[in-house]
Amino acid sequence: MKEIDFKPILKELHLEAKNPGVCTGTEWKYTTGKFIESFSPSDGKLIAGVQQCGVEDYHEVIETAKEAFKSWRMVPAPKRGEVVRQIGLELRKYKEPLGKLVSYEMGKIYQEGLGEVQEMIDICDFAVGQSRQLYGFTMHSERAKHRMYDQYHPLGIVGVVSAFNFPVAVWAWNAMIALVAGDVVVWKPSSKVYLCAVAVHKIVAKVLKENSVPEGVLNLVAADSKVLGDTLFSDKNIPLVSFTGSTRIGKKVGRLVGERLGRSILELGGNNAIIITPNADLEMALRAVVFGAVGTCGQRCTSTRRIIMHESVYETFKQKLVAVYEKLPIGHALDETTLVGPLVDNWAVQDFRNAIERVKKEGGNIITGGKVLEGEDYSSGTYVRPCIAEVENHYDIVQEETFAPILYLIKYKTLEEAIQIHNDVPQGLSSALFSTNMLETETFLSHEGSDCGIANINIGTSGAEIGGAFGGEKETGGGRESGSDAWKAYMRRQTNTINFSTELPLAQGIEFSV
Numbered sequence: 382m383k384e385i386d387f388k389p390i391l392k393e394l395h396l397e398a399k400n401p402g403v404c405t406g407t408e409w410k411y412t413t414g415k416f417i418e419s420f421s422p423s424d425g426k427l428i429a430g431v432q433q434c435g436v437e438d439y440h441e442v443i444e445t446a447k448e449a450f451k452s453w454r455m456v457p458a459p460k461r462g463e464v465v466r467q468i469g470l471e472l473r474k475y476k477e478p479l480g481k482l483v484s485y486e487m488g489k490i491y492q493e494g495l496g497e498v499q500e501m502i503d504i505c506d507f508a509v510g511q512s513r514q515l516y517g518f519t520m521h522s523e524r525a526k527h528r529m530y531d532q533y534h535p536l537g538i539v540g541v542v543s544a545f546n547f548p549v550a551v552w553a554w555n556a557m558i559a560l561v562a563g564d565v566v567v568w569k570p571s572s573k574v575y576l577c578a579v580a581v582h583k584i585v586a587k588v589l590k591e592n593s594v595p596e597g598v599l600n601l602v603a604a605d606s607k608v609l610g611d612t613l614f615s616d617k618n619i620p621l622v623s624f625t626g627s628t629r630i631g632k633k634v635g636r637l638v639g640e641r642l643g644r645s646i647l648e649l650g651g652n653n654a655i656i657i658t659p660n661a662d663l664e665m666a667l668r669a670v671v672f673g674a675v676g677t678c679g680q681r682c683t684s685t686r687r688i689i690m691h692e693s694v695y696e697t698f699k700q701k702l703v704a705v706y707e708k709l710p711i712g713h714a715l716d717e718t719t720l721v722g723p724l725v726d727n728w729a730v731q732d733f734r735n736a737i738e739r740v741k742k743e744g745g746n747i748i749t750g751g752k753v754l755e756g757e758d759y760s761s762g763t764y765v766r767p768c769i770a771e772v773e774n775h776y777d778i779v780q781e782e783t784f785a786p787i788l789y790l791i792k793y794k795t796l797e798e799a800i801q802i803h804n805d806v807p808q809g810l811s812s813a814l815f816s817t818n819m820l821e822t823e824t825f826l827s828h829e830g831s832d833c834g835i836a837n838i839n840i841g842t843s844g845a846e847i848g849g850a851f852g853g854e855k856e857t858g859g860g861r862e863s864g865s866d867a868w869k870a871y872m873r874r875q876t877n878t879i880n881f882s883t884e885l886p887l888a889q890g891i892e893f894s895v
């Protein structure tokens with residue numbers, strides 16, 4: 382691909398060579414943290430830099446957010462929804478440049494960058510509707526002339542800590558729902574993709590200003606996690622921490638938030654599998670597997686990592702897969718012919734190399750790929766050829782999530798065995814089964830089927846829609862965000878009983894006269 386000049390796109394997104402990393406809505410601060418530069422994994426070039434947030438700046442932001450919450454919670458929810466509606470309109474205007482920045486800074490291909498911004502737009506639309514549907518139940522009281530109901534109140538500050546692989550959508554899933562719920566948000570993005578976070582805040586600032594939204598409702602703290610991580614997780618001012626990232630860091634988040642009995646939504650690693658039965662449409666399965674395994678260069682939490690195939694289709698499907706893998710166009714994420722972009726950085730490449738060595742050591746058979754690419758087009762050192770390996774499910778390396786394009790093939794004889802293999806990993810995020818046989822599909826979705834938070838039929842493991850509640854079980858953390866009734870985690874639930882009689886009857890018929 383010919384060299385790209387990214388400056389016009391930075392300009393369109395109102396980004397400078399040096400950007401402040403702290404924002405309280407419309408006000409930006411150059412701060413006391415260390416200056417950090419962002420380089421594109423596609424060509425290794427410097428994009429721009431961010432002055433990070435220091436601990437003192439963080440405490441100032443929290444004070445501003447606490448003050449903002451007092452007034453924001455009193456704005457009627459549909460009016461808060463109106464602000465979100467306008468954010469959605471503004472994001473539509475910036476879909477292309479923001480999609481390009483996501484692609485250039487993180488390394489996912491441009492189509493996926495556009496898709497990520499589309500997810501932000503979709504969740505805005507969803508949240509606008511939700512703003513008129515923050516429903517509680519009403520119950521019949523056991524006492525005469527008493528009324529009972531439950532209602533949902535705003536919770537306070539929601540701390541959103543996001544992973545590098547979804548630089549903008551994860552914030553939107555959380556922040557748009559939190560906004561209509563009457564909460565205020567403090568976002569700590571991944572240091573690998575700060576520019577995307579700054580760009581998003583520049584886009585929404587206009588809407589906040591036009592609607593006189595108080596300073597402190599939407600905040601950005603681009604901070605070094607070593608400087609701020611524990612402070613934020615332990616901060617009693619933050620009743621809810623929504624953390625998206627690795628299981629390793631997620632366990633620490635769970636512990637620190639749990640110690641103060643705060644609430645956390647943990648969206649952690651996956652080890653997602655697709656079962657392919659003898660009744661599968663193999664052409665459909667092929668497209669789903671390839672998109673799931675090599676999309677975002679294997680760096681989605683929902684990436685397909687294991688294929689559990691019936692022995693009768695194993696060889697045929699394996700050959701089809703290998704044929705596709707050997708022709709995959711690998712290159713610059715912004716090149717429209719590319720299907721596999723780079724890994725995010727050299728650490729990720731090292732993880733890929735180490736995993737391949739461990740697969741071999743444990744007895745696995747590499748059937749294609751597994752090499753780091755060299756040459757002029759790959760001079761950033763971040764390109765790899767996606768790998769397929771034949772393994773056994775119990776290998777230590779197979780039990781782990783390697784955040785890279787390595788696909789494991791495993792053979793099975795009976796559906797019962799396939800489901801047992803499927804569930805026999807520590808993680809429980811996304812899963813799928815390909816079959817046109819109802820007995821197989823319903824078994825997979827039943828109580829004795831997949832143990833994951835997401836279970837699909839004839840659809841791959843990645844590419845979830847925002848309308849469903851997103852999240853997983855076991856070491857994936859148990860959190861749910863985005864659609865369905867996930868909004869309830871962002872609100873404080875209250876049961877109310879009102880006595881409109883002239884007596885004071887006690888519940889359970891207890892007699893107590895004074």
Ligand code: NAD
Pocket residue numbers: 542543544545546547569570571572606607609610611625626627628630631647648649650651681682683782784810852853857
């Ligand atoms: P990560 O755990 O390294 O980082 C996640 C966030 O935590 C980042 O903002 C990072 O700056 C911060 N962080 C890192 N170390 C920290 C520390 N010691 N203390 C405090 N904060 C710290 O994860 P990553 O590499 O950015 O993302 C990849 C991981 O995220 C994968 O495991 C992937 O499966 C997971 N993920 C899960 C979901 C989901 O919804 N389940 C979605 C996307 C990514």
